[in-house]
Amino acid sequence: MEFLEVRNLCKIYGKGANQVTALDHVSLKVPKGEFTAIIGSSGSGKSTLLHAIAGVDIPTRGKVYLDGQDIYAGNREQLAVFRRRQVGLIYQFNNLIPTLNVVENITLPVLMDRRKVNQERLEDLLEHLGLKDRRRHLPNQLSGGQQQRVAIGRALMNAPAVMLADEPTGSLDSKNGYEILQLLKESNQKYKQTLLLVTHDENIALQAERILTIADGRVVRDSRAGRTASANMQNTQGRREAGV
Amino acid sequence: MNVFHKTALLGLCRNRTRTLVTITGVVLSAAMFTGIVTFGTSLLQYLIHAEIAKGGEWHVLFSDADPAFLQELQEEEETAGTAAFENIGYALLEGAGEMSAEKPYLFLGGFSDEALKELPVHLTAGRMPENEREVLIPDHIAIKAGVRISVGDTLELAVGERRIEGQLLTQCDSYQTGETLEIKETRIYTVTGIYERPGFELHEAPGYTLLTRPGEEEQSGRYSVYVKLYAPRQAKDYAGRRHGESAWAVNENLLRFMGITDDPIFQAFLYSIGGILGVIIMTASVFLIYNSFHISLNERIQQFGILMSVGATSAQLKESVLFEGFCIGSAGIPFGLLAGVGCVKMLLPAVSDHFGNILSSGVPLKLSVSFPALLLAAAVSMVTILISAWIPARKAALTPVLECIRQTGEIRAEEKSLRTSKAVWKLFGLEGVLAMKNFKRNKKRYRSVILSLTFSMVLAITGSAFQTTLKRVAGEITAQAADGDVLFVAEDMSEETFVRLYKQMEGAEGIYKSTWQINPIYTAMTDELPENILEPYREKMGDSSEGPVQQIPLYVQFIEDDLFFDFLREKGLPREEYTGPDAKVLMCAVDAETHTVYGTGSFINFTLMSSSGEEEKEICAALVDNYPLDTTFMDVPDWIFVMTVPMQQKPYFDGIPTLDGKLQQGMIFWSSTPSKTITALQSLLTEQETEGSYMLYNLSKAFELFRNLSFVIDVFMYMFVFMLSLIAVANVFNTISTNIQLRRRELAMLRSVGMSERGFCRMMNLECVFYGMRTLLYGLLLSGILSFLIYKVLVSIEKMDDFAYVFPWRAAAFSVLGVFGIVFLTMFYATGKVRKENIIDALRDENV
């Protein structure tokens, strides 16, 4: 069994006529330490997949195994601990705690575990994220990009086994985006983290070892780095959509 | 319906919980307002009807009208009705003592059938008079003047006119020194019955109204006319304009309850109590309604921002908001009015019994709904709703659109102001820190929670403190009061008659305990009075005797044996020494002014003397510090020697002449319903053949009145505290649940980064503790201060010392439990949904 396995994952929103199948029997295996990019058009189910893996969105059907453990098998407490220790999730939208300042937000998962904050790592992160002179600011005193960087800091702080990033660079300019990506990659290599990254940006996707393409809630393409050109991929996707 | 009305309605439907809670708030506050007002009007109506039952429905009395004036009054447009009886004249009431100095006459009224129909007469014994030679006498002749006239007695009265300086005086003119009674004729009447003091007799009237029938001829041509008006408010004015020659008076007792009075104390009472109650209720309900809108202020502003960004003008916004308020009001207010009236309807049967005791009029306490009051309640609620709804709209209109949408105003809180101390970290961990930060951030929002909780708490505690202090004060007062509730004192009644009466009377309604005693006053001689009695006695009485020999009056009580020997045992004295022919007696030397007892513990021998100075009997008395039962002596000197002897010893004292030649006997009754008992005893006594004179006293009257009043206060108090607590609960519920709703996203974020359910509960509970503590801090402090003030005031009014302040612990404990209970339950309920929710759903949901 691979480090991360997703089996027949389904997510259905709504009922009756309004029913939307966001994930449709998605299965995939990700070895430990792999950097995977997930691409697909808007509304194809990328975020839903990430959320299901992160344990924040209960899937309708299917299983998610991490390190051989079914993450939804335990009770709520265990799921909470899983989220706290095993995954770092960076949302597409800002989700910082408005009453906590930058440092507190970043160290939140550590504090929640009642562990001591690794000051070295914190400083390192603040340095890399360019938040050194913003440590005592509240989220609403920060720009959108800065808020996103705090969220990334929070995900990285614990050096979790799995990093899930949902368009982390979406609201950033290219220079900032590049830096963030470097940070994620560095962390990925240094801590042997498994990184799943949703993106629109082809250049970013191309840096990944593997690219998953999702359309209409299904994995339509799974390619190892360098083997598929972007144009090719677009074609494939077009054909599939026509066929549905 | 335009698009704004539609959005408003949609908004109401979508935020169902919030809308419901807001409507509940409106219902509650309208209900409270209506309830209090309806209870008040029902009470007033009751008092009015009781007064009418007692004294008839009239507003102005002309006490000296001739037939022409009477007819004029009858034909007057403003007059709704008249009742008139003939003024036959006054006669002196013989045997009236000091107690009736300002009411020395009998006043004869000739009542026609019409008059009897209009003016209430309550017969307590005998029958109504049927002709001009028969008469009813009012019972206050016996009670107040102490003159005993029985059914069947014949009265020979010298009847005449009261005059002063030639001026004719009537029942409206109270007794004046210098007035004369000009006798016109002698009339002979047979007493056919006794009736209750007529309510239509003015309180200050100088004559007891004797009710007879008008004769065929020999009419005086003078009438007392009772006028009922269409507009009672005009009573004084009407009388002033119409009175002609006649003296007049208005029916103060009745008009007072209609809110027409010049009596400054009553007015002050009415207005201050009413005012305070009104203000508190208004504030509380305005507060509640305002708050239920205010909690969602920011969300509303945001919504308005969005509407404005697509081009809504501020006028349109305001209109939509007012429409929303109107919808909420229309939904809530009718229910509130109904609920308020319904509550009072349910409550009335429970309290009506107690009112029956205050005024034994037989009038039922019925629900009376005042429509102006309902309208007022509805209007106040509606206005509050509209204002509360309008405030966010105005704020939104004044704020730049983008700021509305981004809601930067919300947490303008500085990081510094949210900083929490290390101690919180140490004590409560991360959850504590988060809870504390939240508490700090939401300070403004939660102010209303803390305020309303504090408010109800302070009210509950000080209310109960007020009650208990009042009761303790009353307890102190009544502890000094006499034994028993009803006292019967007879003079020169044969022992046979007395005992026969006692056997009959002790079975009267309401009596649960009774005793009797015989109270002669003897003269005694002694040379054994210790210095510590002799000296203060002589000083007090101004007695200039010297040497050890002293003559003293002995106020004796022969009491029932059981009572005596129980008392003896209590004092630890040997029974045998107090029985047999040479028995000792108990004595108590009291300074009656200061209630100080002298010379306890010693024994003195003394000799009872006859008035001519012969020695009659030698006895030995043990000096004790009190006596087992109040004596029935009415006039006691400043110093009194009370001698207590068991009834079994009485034969040894027979034949000893008393100081004043009189023999007094008394009965003491304990009754659960003293006023009913008195009535029962009166009618019992009127049927008895007795010699000598007697008097009945209601010792408990003041206390009973107090008891009933305190019950009324209790009812008001509890109703009030109950209503306010409901409002507080609604408020707390409203605030906390809305707040949790609004923090849904934030709470989901916490969970998404791995906060466990236990941690989450811990955080919420800690938040509760912080609110609770804050409330307790303010609440306990304030109620402590207030209850202490109340204590101070009451004690200083009653001039009591050695009466310690007691903090109302019980009430405080209950409120503390209540506060935490409310907060925790609400929190539990409010977080219940959030806890179970799918994280991502909450995170996605932008419009909470």
Ligand SMILES: Nc1ncnc2c1ncn2[C@@H]1O[C@H](COP(=O)(O)OP(=O)(O)O)[C@@H](O)[C@H]1O
């Ligand atoms: N709470 C929801 N209710 C109904 N449909 C939803 C909900 N969340 C997402 N969807 C639908 O599921 C599909 C996948 O959404 P998402 O995973 O967010 O797409 P993306 O690939 O853009 O991240 C979309 O069609 C979206 O409309």
Ligand SMILES: [Mg+2]
């Ligand atoms: Mg997405």
